[in-house]
Amino acid sequence: MDLELAMQSFLQESAELLEEMESILLDAEADSITAEQLGALFRSMHTIKGSAGLFGLDEIVRFTHQAENLLDQLRDGHLQLDAELSGVLLRSHDHVKAQLAAVAAGQAIPAGEQDNILADIAALLPPPAGSLPPAEPSSQAEPAADSDWLLSLRFGPEVLRNGMDPASFVRYLATLGQIQAIASCSSALPADESFDAERNYLRLEMQFRGAVDEAQLASVFEFASEGSQFIISPRAQLASHLQQALQAGDAAEQQSCRDIWQQWGLWPSTADNAVAAPTLVTTAPDTRPALPAGADHKTGRSSESKFIKVEAGKLDSLINLVGELVIAGAAANLLARSHGSSPLLESTVVMAGLIEQIRSHTLSMRMVPIGETFSRFPRVVRDVGQELGKSIKLEISGAETELDKSMVDKLADPLTHLVRNAIDHGIEDVQQRRAIGKPEQGHVWLNAYHESGSVVIEVADDGGGLDPQRILAKALQRGIISSDALLSEQDIYRLIFAAGFSTAERISNLSGRGVGLDVVQKNIEALRGTVEIDSEIGLGTTFRLRLPLTLAIIDGFLVEVGSSTFVIPLETVVECMELPVTPGDHGRPERLQLRGEILPLLYLRQFLELEGQPGRRQNVVVIQTGSNRVGLVVDALQGEFQTVIKPLGSLFRHLKAISGSTILGNGAVALILDVLALIQHATQQEASRYALEQEPYPAAGSRQPHNNDTSSGK
Amino acid sequence: MAKTILVVDDSTSLRLVVKMTLEGAGYHVIEAADGQQALALLDGRKIHLVLSDLNMPVMNGLSLLAQIKQHPDYRFTPVIMLTTETAEHLRQQGRECGSCAWVVKPFEPPQLLDAIARLILP
Numbered sequence: 001m002d003l004e005l006a007m008q009s010f011l012q013e014s015a016e017l018l019e020e021m022e023s024i025l026l027d028a029e030a031d032s033i034t035a036e037q038l039g040a041l042f043r044s045m046h047t048i049k050g051s052a053g054l055f056g057l058d059e060i061v062r063f064t065h066q067a068e069n070l071l072d073q074l075r076d077g078h079l080q081l082d083a084e085l086s087g088v089l090l091r092s093h094d095h096v097k098a099q100l101a102a103v104a105a106g107q108a109i110p111a112g113e114q115d116n117i118l119a120d121i122a123a124l125l126p127p128p129a130g131s132l133p134p135a136e137p138s139s140q141a142e143p144a145a146d147s148d149w150l151l152s153l154r155f156g157p158e159v160l161r162n163g164m165d166p167a168s169f170v171r172y173l174a175t176l177g178q179i180q181a182i183a184s185c186s187s188a189l190p191a192d193e194s195f196d197a198e199r200n201y202l203r204l205e206m207q208f209r210g211a212v213d214e215a216q217l218a219s220v221f222e223f224a225s226e227g228s229q230f231i232i233s234p235r236a237q238l239a240s241h242l243q244q245a246l247q248a249g250d251a252a253e254q255q256s257c258r259d260i261w262q263q264w265g266l267w268p269s270t271a272d273n274a275v276a277a278p279t280l281v282t283t284a285p286d287t288r289p290a291l292p293a294g295a296d297h298k299t300g301r302s303s304e305s306k307f308i309k310v311e312a313g314k315l316d317s318l319i320n321l322v323g324e325l326v327i328a329g330a331a332a333n334l335l336a337r338s339h340g341s342s343p344l345l346e347s348t349v350v351m352a353g354l355i356e357q358i359r360s361h362t363l364s365m366r367m368v369p370i371g372e373t374f375s376r377f378p379r380v381v382r383d384v385g386q387e388l389g390k391s392i393k394l395e396i397s398g399a400e401t402e403l404d405k406s407m408v409d410k411l412a413d414p415l416t417h418l419v420r421n422a423i424d425h426g427i428e429d430v431q432q433r434r435a436i437g438k439p440e441q442g443h444v445w446l447n448a449y450h451e452s453g454s455v456v457i458e459v460a461d462d463g464g465g466l467d468p469q470r471i472l473a474k475a476l477q478r479g480i481i482s483s484d485a486l487l488s489e490q491d492i493y494r495l496i497f498a499a500g501f502s503t504a505e506r507i508s509n510l511s512g513r514g515v516g517l518d519v520v521q522k523n524i525e526a527l528r529g530t531v532e533i534d535s536e537i538g539l540g541t542t543f544r545l546r547l548p549l550t551l552a553i554i555d556g557f558l559v560e561v562g563s564s565t566f567v568i569p570l571e572t573v574v575e576c577m578e579l580p581v582t583p584g585d586h587g588r589p590e591r592l593q594l595r596g597e598i599l600p601l602l603y604l605r606q607f608l609e610l611e612g613q614p615g616r617r618q619n620v621v622v623i624q625t626g627s628n629r630v631g632l633v634v635d636a637l638q639g640e641f642q643t644v645i646k647p648l649g650s651l652f653r654h655l656k657a658i659s660g661s662t663i664l665g666n667g668a669v670a671l672i673l674d675v676l677a678l679i680q681h682a683t684q685q686e687a688s689r690y691a692l693e694q695e696p697y698p699a700a701g702s703r704q705p706h707n708n709d710t711s712s713g714k
Numbered sequence: 715m716a717k718t719i720l721v722v723d724d725s726t727s728l729r730l731v732v733k734m735t736l737e738g739a740g741y742h743v744i745e746a747a748d749g750q751q752a753l754a755l756l757d758g759r760k761i762h763l764v765l766s767d768l769n770m771p772v773m774n775g776l777s778l779l780a781q782i783k784q785h786p787d788y789r790f791t792p793v794i795m796l797t798t799e800t801a802e803h804l805r806q807q808g809r810e811c812g813s814c815a816w817v818v819k820p821f822e823p824p825q826l827l828d829a830i831a832r833l834i835l836p
Contacts, residue, residue: 006734010727039771046769047725050798053820054731061820162783162812163792164833172832223794223815223832 003055010051011104017044018097019375025086025093026378033081041089042071048096059109060099066121067092073125088120090379146177148235149217150266151206152245152257156227159200164224166202173220177210183260187252203253205245205260207235238266312405315366322355322362323644327663329355330642334666359642366406370448370457371399373412377419377446384423390430391441392423398448403455407527407547411457414520418459418543419444421517426463426541436538438462451546454529454571460542466535468492475501486691493533497521528659530625530676546625556643556662558670559621560636561604562612565670567643567662568632572623572675576637579618590689592620592631600686601631602678607657623675630682632673645672657681716742717834718760722752722778723767723796728819732765732796735823741830749773753781756788762834765826768797768804776804776811783812792833796821 021044024037049064070089073079095112102109155166173179185203189195208217217232224230229248233241242261246254261267329352336344374396385392427433427442434440445460468489475481475495487495495501497517524531529547548554548569556567580592592599599622605614620631643662652658659674719741723729726747733743744761746752748770755761764782768775775795782788794815795808805816817829 006727006731009730013725013727039769043724043769043771046798047728050767050819051725051727051731053798054728056820161790163790168833172828175831220832223829 007055007103010055011100013051014048014096014100017047018093018100020044021093022090022379023375025089026382028081028086038071038075042068042075045071045092045096055103057099057103057109060096060103063092063099063114063118064096066118066125067096069125070121079124085124088117088124091117092121146209146211148180149208149210149212150231150233150235150238150241151204151208151217152231152241152248153204153206153221154229154248155200155202155204155224156229157199157201158227159224161198166200166204169221169224170204170206173206173208173217176212176216176220177208179206180209181207181264183263185249185253185256185260187249187256203249203257205257207264242267310365315362319362319366322359325355326359326642326644330664331666356642363404364402366404367402368405368408369400369402370408370411370455371396373408373415374399374446374448376412377415380416380419381423381444384420385442388424390423390427392427392444393441394444394446396446401448401450401455403547410523410527411545411547414523414545415446415457415459417517417520419446422459422461422463422541422543426461426465428464432464455547457545457547458542459545460540462540465537465539465541466493466496466533467537471495486687488687490533493535496533497531525676528676532627554643554645554672556641556672557621558638558641558664559604559619559632559634560638561608561634562610564610565638565664565668566604566634567641567670567672568621568623569643569672569675570640572625574622574624574629576619576621579620579633591686594622594631597629599629599631600682601633602682602685603633604673605633605635607678607681623679625676625679628679628683630679632678643670643672716740717762718742718744719830720744720746720752720755720761720764721766722746722749722764722770722775724748724770725767728767732826735826736765736830738823739827739830749775749778749781752778756782756785758787761788761791763830764791764793765796765830766793768795768799776807779808779811794829794833796826 021041024033024041027033028037045064045068049061049068052060052064067089070079070085070092074081074085079085091113095114095117098112099109153166153169159166170179170182183205185205186201188201188203190201214232214234218230221228221230231241231244231248233244245257249257258267329348333345333348333352336348377396378394381392381394422444423442427444428436428438430440433442443462445458447458447460449456471492472481472487472495475492475498476483478501480495480498480501481487497520501518521531524545524547527547529545532544532546533541534544535541548571555570557570557573559566559568580589588603589601591601599620601620604610605612615635618633618635619637620633621637622629622631624630641664645660646662648655648658648660655674656677657674658671659677660672662670662672664670719736721729721732721736721743722745723732724747729745729747733745736743744755746755749766750773752764752766753773764778766775766778773781775797779793779795782791782793792815793812794817796817796819798819800818808816815829815833817826
């Protein structure tokens with residue numbers, strides 16, 4: 001049997017059970033617990049124990065057994081779920097999780113704080129502490145030498161009704177040795193119509209020889225129901241056996257038994273030797289068939305399996321293939337267009353529609369609800385809050401919001417960091433909160449939603465908010481900015497993401513674990529996402545992570561500069577227009593008035609140092625991330641294009657304005673613009689220009705993106 | 715014709731192991747995750763034996779047992795309780811409902827097959 005498969009299934013199931021256990025415990029701390037939840041709690045440990053035993057994970061069995069005892073007491077109402085008990089259970093949960101993780105990694109099961117937890121459990125259990133650990137599978141004693149036995153079997157009248165066939169017991173007995181004589185005693189059988197076909201009237205007398213002991217023989221019949229009586233004796237104890245067997249029945253039965261025994265030479269005490277049948281070697285063949293597994297068994301599928309588990313790698317290669325298909329489809333379409341054959345063009349359009357559907361379906365297969373990640377936070381909030389002596393309420397919304405699986409995995413760490421940060425630095429001490437008239441209990445919100453082609457995740461708190469002055473002072477002190485830097489509020493907030501910045505005067509062992517918020521920003525940027533901060537002193541802070549839906553394929557917008565083609569992620573494109581020709585500025589205005597708002601312009605040709613002269617007519621693509629807008633000046637617009645992202649090699653990792661590449665239908669390579677970097681550059685450029693116009697010195701705080709050390713345009 | 719065994723347990727991994735054990739011994743296995751699902755499978759098909767857990771959501775093993783023993787078509791079907799419970803009062807309850815056998819988890823595959831072999835033949 002495929003133990004590896006079973007083990008995987010066990011680990012996965014246990015993880016789910018542990019998750020459920022944790023969420024129930026955390027829920028229960030807030031509200032009262034229902035009987036159903038108590039049952040589920042109990043079953044979580046119970047099921048893990050049961051399955052762990054199958055895999056010989058004795059350490060886990062030993063531990064979960066105690067935890068199960070505790071939960072049993074809780075379920076039966078002998079214990080109340082208070083903070084202490086809940087704490088012990090959560091620690092038990094952690095311990096089992098660690099044990100299972102070690103099993104999954106193929107390591108030795110760690111002792112961890114097992115003894116402490118067990119001691120705590122023992123302290124909570126009312127004496128005498130629980131029942132004994134589950135009986136070890138009875139170790140088979142050394143097979144005894146062949147011996148002769150007498151059996152007197154009176155199956156109860158209900159045995160047939162209970163679904164048992166006395167004959168099957170006898171057949172099973174025959175696998176242990178040799179039945180040398182068997183006779184039925186049918187005196188109880190009624191001769192008239194009072195005969196009940198579902199009732200057992202038979203009594204069996206038997207002589208048996210085999211390498212067994214009395215316990216083994218008794219166990220053959222242990223499943224037989226109430227009302228049955230089995231007398232089993234070694235042949236040597238003939239007299240007492242007959243005595244006992246006789247007592248068991250009425251006169252008719254006794255007579256009929258005596259007849260049998262007489263036939264066998266057991267009654268009356270005629271010679272009790274030499275009668276036994278000639279002895280044969282009685283190693284009865286093992287009757288258990290050993291058919292190869294998986295012949296043609298139809299699998300009974302339980303109704304719960306609405307999901308099919310697919311290896312992530314298979315999905316990835318499918319998505320890769322769909323990516324290739326998208327490109328091939330685009331190529332076919334291009335070819336059809338250049339041939340000018342309209343039926344061909346039509347069919348490629350139909351195909352493109354289908355490919356688009358396949359693409360979105362394939363991608364949706366990788367989408368998982370963010371709730372999977374969110375679900376760990378009640379625990380984080382509880383633990384961190386307790387450690388800091390703060391009472392925190394966590395509210396989660398939008399847990400069903402879906403995003404790419406690969407992204408969900410990478411989000412866990414930054415989100416944890418932000419949540420810890422919110423509790424540690426955001427929310428004030430209880431005394432402080434009381435002093436300013438806030439409710440003592442702090443609030444942390446986790447919120448996820450879709451917004452125009454991206455996923456937004458907010459981590460908000462109702463704490464003290466960010467103090468720009470304090471941040472500025474700290475940044476100056478740390479040498480992150482110079483004293484004459486001119487920064488917007490957003491820029492100041494963003495400073496807390498700078499490496500080496502920590503607003504907390506004291507380093508707690510939670511947020512100050514050596515990694516700062518800069519790691520958060522790096523992680524989010526690696527996912528092509530952005531972080532925004534909203535904050536109001538005294539009211540709280542909101543971190544807003546904006547992430548693309550998927551990492552593999554995007555809807556792109558193709559633009560042309562000179563002979564190069566670039567892709568702008570469509571979700572960032574707001575609108576397009578022709579660049580108005582103005583008499584001043586040598587035809588190159590630095591900003592546009594767009595419906596009353598100033599739109600800074602970025603000339604892609606100059607920015608990327610591409611050769612050639614722009615044509616007479618240039619176009620502006622208005623791109624936006626968050627609340628920042630920039631007009632990107634390009635030569636020509638080519639329109640929408642499904643873009644399969646091919647990541648750039650590590651050689652190009654330092655490129656700021658390029659996030660990837662793709663292959664166009666005609667086989668040419670197009671670079672994907674990193675809109676975030678472009679917008680940052682443009683706004684900084686604008687700020688420094690503005691500063692230049694106001695003051696004689698340029699702003700020292702603005703960073704220059706380095707984009708020009710490679711001829712990336714071609 | 716392989717005999718059909720209905721395995722009822724809320725643990726998928728346990729069901730998997732039991733299924734592999736039983737199929738390896740030549741039985742045909744159908745599965746249910748709780749008592750309710752198990753009852754839904756008692757739809758006239760031939761089931762030679764039911765192997766059920768005790769602690770399950772929705773409908774536990776003892777209720778399932780009682781239902782089977784009252785079922786017009788399946789009341790003669792032998793039932794084995796496969797459970798970690800060893801408490802005598804539960805066994806007593808089981809006997810009152812008409813249980814046949816009680817196998818304590820964790821089981822060794824030969825042990826389980828033995829127990830089944832006592833009730834039906836493969």
